[in-house]
Amino acid sequence: MTWGLLEQPLSARKDNGCFDLAMERSTRTVTALKAQQKNPQRINVYLDGEFAFGLSRIVAAWLRVGQSLTDERVAELLQEDQVENLYQRALHYLSFRLRSEQEMNQYLLSHEKDEQVRMRVLERLKSNGWLDDQQFAAQWVENRTSFRPRGKKALLLELRQRGVKTDVIEQALEAIDETELAYQAAQKVVSRYRGLDKKTFQRKLYETLMRRGFSYEVVQPTVHRCWQEYHQNPEMEQEER
Numbered sequence: 001m002t003w004g005l006l007e008q009p010l011s012a013r014k015d016n017g018c019f020d021l022a023m024e025r026s027t028r029t030v031t032a033l034k035a036q037q038k039n040p041q042r043i044n045v046y047l048d049g050e051f052a053f054g055l056s057r058i059v060a061a062w063l064r065v066g067q068s069l070t071d072e073r074v075a076e077l078l079q080e081d082q083v084e085n086l087y088q089r090a091l092h093y094l095s096f097r098l099r100s101e102q103e104m105n106q107y108l109l110s111h112e113k114d115e116q117v118r119m120r121v122l123e124r125l126k127s128n129g130w131l132d133d134q135q136f137a138a139q140w141v142e143n144r145t146s147f148r149p150r151g152k153k154a155l156l157l158e159l160r161q162r163g164v165k166t167d168v169i170e171q172a173l174e175a176i177d178e179t180e181l182a183y184q185a186a187q188k189v190v191s192r193y194r195g196l197d198k199k200t201f202q203r204k205l206y207e208t209l210m211r212r213g214f215s216y217e218v219v220q221p222t223v224h225r226c227w228q229e230y231h232q233n234p235e236m237e238q239e240e241r
Helices: 010-015 019-025 071-094 101-111 115-127 133-147 152-161 166-173 178-193 198-211 216-232 235-240
Strands: 028-035 042-047 050-056
Touching (some): 071 101, 071 115, 101 115, 133 152, 133 166, 152 166, 178 198, 178 216, 198 216
Antiparallel strands (some): 028 042, 042 050
16 A cells, blocks of 8 residues: 655656655654554554554564655555565465475465565575475475385476476485385285285286386386295285284
8 A cells, every 4th residue: 555646747746846845745654553453463554643554563563653654665564564474374385394496486376466576485485494496305205205105207207296307306316225115115005915816916016016106127026026925924914914
């Protein structure tokens, strides 16, 4: 919310020497700063005795009763408030898990159309260490390998879909032991196939591992290893129960 200068045309004000006076009259004085009843983190700002606008507490902290504000300064404060509100939204979005830069940009776009405001929030997130595609990719791979093992192909696709650059993905994947991951993935599902004949057992486990993004060169020996372990150690079935 801003206030215009005098209604007199700008050219006329310059011609008759009234331009400086108009600029002076466009300022307003802060007469009160009051916390909102429903949201104490928001401050109502009163100018010249009238409610003017609300600001987040952190933005309003710079204001004092008796302070004069120009139209330009009011516009700056309102944009600062937009940035602060969007930044807090972004932090809430990050509270569930880390996000890639693309994910965050899409989220911010859904809440704010002003590109300048979005860019300021993105830069603030990066400078504060909240937004880093290398860190995101590393954590994504770590979580997947710990809880839902995937092959490199699947992880590569997942990270690409989230806008992570190929060189960053390759760096995150370079230390992965895909053979061990495939075995871990197999151990999470192999108990479902107990009691099946060899051909059916191998087909089902093969299909499962291929869907998880493991290559044929990794899947084939893993399936054979799991069948051998179950065939040679039938008591493992009891341990699974």
